[in-house]
Amino acid sequence: MSDLTITRVEAIPYRIPYRKPLKFASGEVVHADHVLVRVRTAGGLTGCADAPPRPFTYGETQRGIVAVIEDVFAEQTIGLDATERSRLHARLHRTVGNPAAKSAVDMAVWDVLGQAFGQPVTRLLGGYTDRMRVSHMLGFDTPTAMAHEACAMRDRYGITTFKIKVGRRPVELDVEVVRALRNTLGDKVELYIDGNRGWTASESARALRQLADVGLTLAEELNPADDVLGRRWLVEQCGVPFVADESATTPAEATRELLGGSATALSIKTARTGFTVSDEIRSLAEGLGVEVVMGNQIDGQLGTACTVAFGAAHRSTSARAGELSNFLDMSDDLLTEPLRIVGGELIAPTSPGIGVTVDMDKLAHYRIDS
Ligand SMILES: [Mg+2]
DSSP states (O other): OOTTBEEEEEEEEEEEEEEEEEEETTEEEEEEEEEEEEEEETTSOEEEEEEOOOHHHHOOOHHHHHHHIIIIIHHHHTTSBTTOHHHHHHHHTTSOSOHHHHHHHHHHHHHHHHHHHTSBHHHHHTOSOSEEEEEEEEOSOOHHHHHHHHHHHHHHHOOOEEEEEOOOSSHHHHHHHHHHHHHHHOTTSEEEEEOTTOSOHHHHHHHHHHTTTTOOOOEEOOSOTTSHHHHHHHHHHOSSOEEESTTOOSHHHHHHHHHTTSOSEEEEOHHHHTTHHHHHHHHHHHHHTOEEEEOOSSOOHHHHHHHHHHHHTSHHHHSSOEEOOGGGGBSOOSBSSOOOOBTTEEEOOOSSBTOOOBOHHHHHHHBSOO
16 A cells, blocks of 8 residues: 555535526526545545536436445545556446546546645646636626626626526527627627527527627537537537537547537536546547637536636647636635636646645535535
8 A cells, every 4th residue: 555545535515505596598506515525545645626416417416426426436446546547537437427426536636646746736737827717607697687797707807708698588588688798898808608508409590690790709509419410500500619518528429529510619627527538528629620618517616726727737728718707606615715816817726736725614514414
């Protein structure tokens, strides 16, 4: 047994309320009902990562994540050396699904490795830059309320890129929102839309026609990828990169969506592909010559630290603004030092490992298993 032998894996469910619910076409989030995953080693290191269940997208629940880690993944992980990442990966992927649970185990092990080598994981992953521009995601509301939120984010944090949740019926409801945002914020900000599969192909095409003069930069999952021909028809006429998000959660799915003409860009979320599989998807995207966006699985600060650590590590993942700000909607968080968005940017933590520390008092307060 070495100092880096993994001796314990814990899955701790916790609940932190949001200040305001985030609503979108496929669901709504009122509380952060996440699972903190902790990996301990024989030498006394502790790695942490966050697993945010998204039952409406991936089928995982908070209790399900705790159960699969305690019943399956812990046993597969304990006894491995933290440097045996590929072996860990092979073991975890004997089980289908469970993307957030697998990813949190993967990233907690990377956290241990960074601490062991005295390096921030962003350096171990690639070390391209130290920061990312931030994109803020706007959930469903009235045009006035969404424009007000965007202005507040711009004025307070310097954010100038906004992802607008769309996919409501009639499409004119969302078209009006996008127009209101453009009119209020002017031409200096970047706007793009995410439908979370809420529209049909023809509704999506109608919305894109109505928004042709608004200057959107991306369109994401406007209709379901399972509408295979409808999706291909839509992507062919879409004038901007069409991002596959929940339809491309593995390298194989990403390959199928891109080669099948159902997408022309990819969203990468460390919450569902960890650092290890996110890097496989990044390599795939670079090899095939498509753009990527660092997405947000409605992450808290720990999850956001992982996203910016990965995103800043590579040229392709840091080229566009990353979705890094939705932790601002939470009423509290678990970290000792809050992440700070300044001048529209978030700097990847510089301490060894993922580079953040969980506040034990806060964890004791918000955990729901004791
Ligand atoms: Mg999305």
